[in-house]
Amino acid sequence: MQATNHSAHTRRAESEPQHFPxxxxxxxxxxxxEQAAHYLLRRPQTLRGWxxxxxxxxxxxxxxxxxxLCWPVAGIKAALGVAA
Known part of the structure; x- marks a missing residue:
């Protein structure tokens, strides 16, 4: 079986963190x-488990x-104690 070669660009894209506003x-x-997890300082899998x-x-x-899954922005702000 032959190994799959990935370009450096593909490997870099997987390791770069996502940037959210x-x-x-x-x-x-x-x-x-993924975006909700970023704001809540959790891993996306934690939110999926929730x-x-x-x-x-x-x-x-x-x-x-x-x-x-879509997470309400108002709920994220409430969980963080931020005024909506």
Missing amino acids: PLELVNRPTVPT ACAETFPDGLRPVRVNGR
């Missing part, structure tokens, strides 16, 4: 799991859009 500048009602077990902080209930 500051929470104060987000004007959408919900954000995806959603599965329904053990998320008060006011942070995710909604599903086309099978994907």
